[in-house]
Amino acid sequence: MGEQKQQGAQFMILTQLIFGITGGLLFAMGLRSALVRESLLARIIAVNISGAGVFLAFVAIAYRGLEETPDPVPHALVLTGIVVAVSATALALALRRRLDEADDE
Amino acid sequence: MIELLGSLFILASLAFFAAGSIGLLRLPGVHARLHALTKADNLGLGLLVAGAGLIGGDLLLALKLLLVWLLVMIASAIAAYLIAGHAMNDREES
């Protein structure tokens, strides 16, 4: 029983690692693009992808295996994070539109 | 037995998804791709829903799955029409 449980834990950790490291890579990739790209729209997309990477790492940490219920605290954080991210994106897009108008005047 | 039948349905559905996917890649022009895609993925999802309903073995679940399939069918038919119309407009305007 104990051995089986340990095997289950290793099984879980590998999944956590796969998605967690993917999250880290996405975070770094997005941040780099947000710094080097010139287009504002491309930067907005980049920041979103970067944020998604952080969310992914959070949810991967909450994962507890195929049959266990995961930790609800990171889930709640990420849920509010998703909504904040989309509203921040909307604000950024509105700012971008206003900037273009200001350039025209 | 029922599980076996369900598995067969699900595996068969994959053939349709594959056909849609390959059609999307190989066929020339938006309109031809559209045809391949909508037919294949609706039939594929139908078979998959049937298989999943059999395996799930729960009437309420099966009804929900049926609802999902109907929705996808109607929505993707309309979406395909909209995309086709949009492609035509582009051609006229350019």
Place this chain on the structure above:
Amino acid sequence: MEITLWHLLDSLLAILLLGLGWAALSGTDLKRGVVLFMAFGLLLSLIWARLRAPDLALAEAAIGAGLSGALLLLALRDKEKSENNLGQPGFLPGLASLLLMLLLAASFALAYVSAVTGHEGGRLAGLAFGNLEQSGVSNPVTAVLLNFRAYDTLLELAVLLAATLGILALGSERRPFRRPGVLLEGLVAWISPLLVIVAGYLLWAGAHAPGGAFQAGALLAAAIVMLRLGGMRSDHLPGPLVQRWLLVGGITAFMLTGYLASFLGLVFLQYPDGRAGLLILLIESAAMLSIALSLGLAYIGGRPSGWENRSSRGRSS
């Protein structure tokens, strides 16, 4: 370490996500970037499902795969001055940023690996599950959001309101769309009521199953987007005064409940025994409407025309 079919599926999902992210970030065609970003959001929703986070999968399916894509597609119509120069940075800045990226990813990975493989330590999960019965709801994520960490959610609604105020302050709404064809009109006519029904279902289900104010609000916002796409003008929304109240409704309900608790001699935002479930449902209903209108106004793109007509009428009379 045993590697199974599950890990194969996980790796495939992860590689596809990385590939889509990379493709969306590279390339000079903004349209391509936006469409690939929509695919990225869709895939993310599948990954939340795989990681047993159905609450997140629901929210991402509505927001990541739908709403933010619609917002970005709309933004593609605005022209941008610097679009010609999307290309690669010079050699030195490019190299420096690449190094920075690798460094960041490596340190992130290091911290992550030690967090996952290291000592378990005290985790909050046990605390959350242990107190679930007193929380008034049986869905643990809803319990965390509206009971254990209600402060966070209150402040989150404040952030949402601040962003909406920013959008409203920046200008008036976008031009409405052309009259739709028969087919799109049909689509709008049956899909918008369906979105509203599913939103109501998710709000109600949120107490005991995945769902809640955030998912329901996003779906209601999608209904507003759909009506807008069908040519709806903003004066078909509730009047300006009602809109203002709906926008602050979520926070107001939250604060009033909090003060009610203080008044009854409890801690701010501590729910009275036995009433938690009802109070949570009330707060969630108000929050759902606030979230829906905020995201809907974001798609409309600024102050609805009704808001301005009202003040100009005052001036002319």
Place this chain on the structure above:
Amino acid sequence: MIETVLLTASLLLLVILITGLMRALIGPSLQDRMLSIQLLGTGGVALLILLGLLLDIEALVDTALVLALLAAVAAAALTRREKRHD
């Protein structure tokens, strides 16, 4: 046994979807890319149903429903044109 079948089916489905997504990468037109997203939407619905059975989470069928609804919203958002000034 049934778990292996479902898991293999999910894997194959994912490979099929990745193949279809190549169209989103190469385009060339916006409509071509959007078709690819439509395929990912339908395939995503299918994958959610399979994952719902595998992980025994019934709410994933609700997610599939939401995904189907929002895929239609996205397609409509792409194809609409604004009123023109001229």
